[in-house]
Amino acid sequence: xxxxxxxxxxxxxxxxxxxxxxxxxxxxxxxxxxxxxxxxxxxxxxxxxxxxxxxxxxxxxxxxxxxxxxxxxxxxxxxxxxxxxxxxxxxxxxxxxxxxxxxxxxxxxxxxxxxxxxxxxxxxxxxxxxxxxxxxxxxxxxxxxxxxxxxxxxxxxxxxxxxxxxxxxxxxxxxxxxxxxxxxxxxxxxxxxxxxxxxxx
Numbered sequence: 001x002x003x004x005x006x007x008x009x010x011x012x013x014x015x016x017x018x019x020x021x022x023x024x025x026x027x028x029x030x031x032x033x034x035x036x037x038x039x040x041x042x043x044x045x046x047x048x049x050x051x052x053x054x055x056x057x058x059x060x061x062x063x064x065x066x067x068x069x070x071x072x073x074x075x076x077x078x079x080x081x082x083x084x085x086x087x088x089x090x091x092x093x094x095x096x097x098x099x100x101x102x103x104x105x106x107x108x109x110x111x112x113x114x115x116x117x118x119x120x121x122x123x124x125x126x127x128x129x130x131x132x133x134x135x136x137x138x139x140x141x142x143x144x145x146x147x148x149x150x151x152x153x154x155x156x157x158x159x160x161x162x163x164x165x166x167x168x169x170x171x172x173x174x175x176x177x178x179x180x181x182x183x184x185x186x187x188x189x190x191x192x193x194x195x196x197x198x199x200x201x
Contacts, residue, residue, distance in 0.1 A: 007036045009039050011029060011032050015029035015033070016040070020059055020151055021033055022168075030060070033060055034053065048065045049062045050064075059168045088143045092122075092143055095123070096152065096169060099114065100170065114165060115163075116144065124136070148163070
C-alpha cells in the first residue's frame with residue numbers, strides 16, 4: 001500500500017462526527033473507517049462515545065457511551081443529544097421498520113424505495129375515518145421531513161415523491177422492538193383515537 005492510500009484516522013473520525021457514514025455514499029471515508037476500526041474506537045472513547053460499524057448493512061455511526069452498571073452517567077459531557085420523538089414520527093418509524101423487515105424477507109434487493117403516497121397511506125390507516133384532509137396531509141409531510149432529517153429516509157431520484165429507507169433504521173429499531181411491533185402499533189392506534197376524542201390534533 002502506498003503512502004497516499006494509507007488509511008487516515010482523522011478522515012474517518014471527522015466523517016463520523018458529521019453524521020452516519022454509509023458505504024454507498026462515503027466510499028473513501030468508509031474504506032478508511034473499516035481499516036481503522038480499533039483505532040477509531042479508542043479515539044472516540046476518550047470523548048465518551050462508542051462507534052457502531054455494520055459492515056453487512058454498510059453503515060457506521062457514533063453513540064454516547066451507555067450508562068454504567070451503577071446507573072451513573074459518564075463524567076464526560078454528552079456530545080450526542082437524546083431526541084424525544086413525537087407520536088407521529090414514532091409511528092412512521094415503526095411502520096418503516098415493519099416494511100423493511102417484510103422487504104428483506106421477500107426480496108433479494110438491498111434498497112427499499114417507497115413513494116410519498118405510500119407513506120401517507122401507511123400513516124392514515126391509523127387515523128380516524130374522515131381525517132384525510134389537506135391539513136392532515138400537510139402534517140404527514142412534516143413528519144416525513146423529520147424522518148428525512150433524522151437520516152432514516154433519503155430523497156430518491158430527482159423529485160421529492162420517492163424515498164429510500166436507510167438501513168440504519170435497523171440499528172435503532174432492534175429485533176426485540178420489532179417482535180413487539182404489533183402491540184406497539186395497537187398502542188399508537190389507541191393513542192390517536194384517544195387524542196381525537198379529547199379534541200387533540
